Amino acid sequence: MNDASTPALTRLGTFVAEAALTADDLSHDQLRAAVADCLGCILAGVGMPVSAKARAAVRAMGIGGTAAVLGTGQRTAPAQAAFLNATAGHALDFDDWEAPGNTHPTVVILPALLACTRPGTAGADLIAPYLAGFEVIARLGEALNLEHYGAGWHSTATLGTLGATAAVARLMRLDARHSAHAMALAISRATGYTCQFGSNAKPLQAGFAAQAAVECAYLAAAGAEGQLHALDHAGGFAALTGGANPQRLRDALDRLGQPLALSEHGIALKPWPNCSYTHRLMTTLLGLRDGLRPESIARIDLHLPDVHAAILPFHQPRDHGEALFSLPFACAMALVHGDLTLADTAREAWTDPQIVTLIRRTHVHPFHPRRPELNFDPEEPDRAVVTLDDGKVLTSTCTYPLGAPQNPLAADRIKAKLDANIAPRLAGLADTLLDWPAAPDLLDLIDKIADPA
Template identity: 40%
Template sequence: MRASARPRRDAGALAARPVESDGDRLLGIAHRAAATSAREPPALQRAHRPRDGLRRPGPVFLRHAVPPPDVRPCPAAARAAHRRGARRGPVLQGPCSRLRGRAGARRRGGGAGPGRRPRRLRGGPGSAIVPSVTAIAHLAEFTLKTTLGDCPPEALAVVRRAALDTLGVMLAGAAEPPARAVRALARAEGGAPLCTVAGTDLRTSPTWAALANGTAAHAHDFDDTSFAWMGHPSAPLLAALLAAGEAELADGAALVTGYVVGFEVGAALGEALNPSHYARGWHATATLGTLACAAAAARVMRLDAPETRHALGLAASLASGLRENFGTMTKPLHVGLAARNGLLAAALAREGVTASARALDGARGFAAAFGDAADDRLAAALERLGRRWRLLDPGIAVKAYPSCAQTHAAIDALLELRAAYRPAPDEIAEVLVGVDRLTPGILIYPEPTTGLERKFSMPFCAAAALADGRVDLASFEAEPAPAVRTLMPRVRMVVDDAIGDDPARRAWARVTVRLRDGRTLGPLLRGPAGHPERPLSDAALRAKFLACAGRVLAPGAAAGLAEAIEHLEAIPDVRALTARLTGPLD
């Protein structure tokens, strides 16, 4: 038997198992699988036939939809393992304990074989069962052991707000060119119709749905951000989770747990690797997001420990995304690829594809290639998983404007000065915007020529705030007004040393407006609205959602979706939520 192959099941035992034993859940799987298989070409049907030659219903994601047995560490076995030096891996309780705890770990390469002790992440934690772990093993343990009950109630409220915001901007972004391009390719190539593509009636495979919805969610650059990630967490996570949840017939509680797990994994890696990772030119949403999505998908897909470790190792090799592509359609595509690749990594791992146990912290691993984090810094960040919830501190920033987050503090300040003093554009001599050291490398378009470039242009965003009194979706869809064009050359962005390098002040700005008559307005120093210290009110967030979703859905349908999200963790089937995302787009 190959080292990565699954142990074969007894054909008689499989045939004797009643398909209806789990009631409506398994009956739904069988019905959907039968309908799908009837439409599949022979080549795809062959691809769905497992290695043991037995025909099981449905595509890859449905073959494993039966909930696995409850697998728990066995206290007596733990003590025995400790006496043996834990050389044979954790011993688990449950019907598949021997397969999953010992043989499975050795055959898949996920654990330490006889006579080989796993290497310790320098400074990393241990446990009574496995006294030394790699970074991937630590992340896998957190991914599998975290439950909804472990999460603070405040964190669940944050997830609901993130879902409301993200699904709104996903629907709005579905009409944008990059999202349309992905859907066109998905329709042309086809896929098992298991998952919803937001804003349309298209159903496709989980990986195509994750790619399409992730791209749509970031198409306007209106989705939330995280200072821990130095990127956008919710767009890739929810795109991956919706696809995995539909394919696995998961409930809302599984979706919320997967989000928390994925967010915390991405934030821990960001804490260890940033800001050097970001400063090197990597788009952290795409790189860290791929690993975060793999963890989230592994949780929803109920992968076991070796499979989860391999999924994270695979994701480390699939992660990519360059900041040089900011201001182009490739930037939203990064988000779709992070969602798709994270989900793909989990699916491949479940099919037996292996990866290195040191893919994160090895000499040629992710941390060494993507950043300059020392082993102790990575270990310290992972040690805080489950002890400090980064979902609450530093939290999530919800965007008030559909542009790069580094423009928002300046927009806020200039709108306030405009409301107070009403300066005419021809009265303004100069607009001085002080920012932190990273921002000039992000806002790279002083003379933008497209709507996407204007999202990364401080001159445009500042001029639009002063001339138009607003910065909204329409600001980036039409050509700039003459007054905006007049003001743009008068906007000057400089590094303000007083802002410093504190991560909590990374998006702050100091704004001063000098008038031709010698007066000076400001300076105003502040962080952006929507920042955890200045959160959008529930009413403001709902208004943003309805404005975005209303571009695709009827008002009643948008309101119904918002009400469903208010009880996200109580939804019995994710499909009850995704059914509300369908719309009239092509």
């Protein structure tokens, strides 16, 4: 029964446990690439300071287990493995994103699933759980809208917690009731703030989401229960975290699986390791580079929605964390080098004199969009205006950034990114990772990347 009196979590639990979740060709291709891309991001991120700090903390707590912390040789309990792998996967902000939930979905879903993988679990066995988790994230994103994110909630840590919990519940084959209670418990763990961006807390919030997903699914399996009205109650998650609209929530739940949210909305793979809200302007500036001498640039004016600009508060970054959320730095790199790579961040490219000069000449102009419910409004693209020292003005716009479903990365670029992220210790393994759905036993694949020689 799906009338207005049925709690939203009951409906979600029924869907997660009972829906026949089969990927069509489009969603299968996107899922295949997203999982491999996330594995690459995890392996690239294990060397980041925040990942090392997180591993040190888990070791200090003396938590043992057999779940793999990828790329490290460390083993720990499932919840802690999910935490560490998700933190590493988000440390570089190189992992995928989606709209309408405005989350990084795979970096919370996949580590939670890998932590709960048991002997005999095939690669294909992850498909339905992933689709369940993505569906919960995307439909709740439709319901809460960008008002949730705009209010300051880090949706990867909020909606992502619920979606990752749904994914683990499906993998563990919890029934509808237990799945609903797992998500009810997850609501009590679903928190994170965009004001933390630029610090260690940002990737740690992704780690907390994956950890909570494992813990809440296990708690529900053991019989722990929450309030099934915790999502749609007047004092519940939707009402308290912004964007509450009971009819919009019901409408979103009516669309569960019709079609699959992954097929409908797609998923974006990042071409550059920084916040995706810089990517529209980076994309459009690439088109202005031909024949352009950076030293001839007198002024750069960047126009973007205010909700995006609010996530990018750092003009001249002082460190890597701030560089991830610096629009002037990202755009200077696009103009000077036509790219932004992990090697650029490792060499602290934001300190290069040529880049610093362009940052100082950059002016950011947020505007309030006419349709704030849209993450990217085709009628209001980002706009870059570059003024040269001879008075010539170059203008360019971009609606969908490189990597978005509407402007996807080519297959060879996806593989090149994966090759770079897993090098040098796992060089040559990209094709194996991309073929993860065909793995007869995921633990064998996990073992290959758990402790690279």
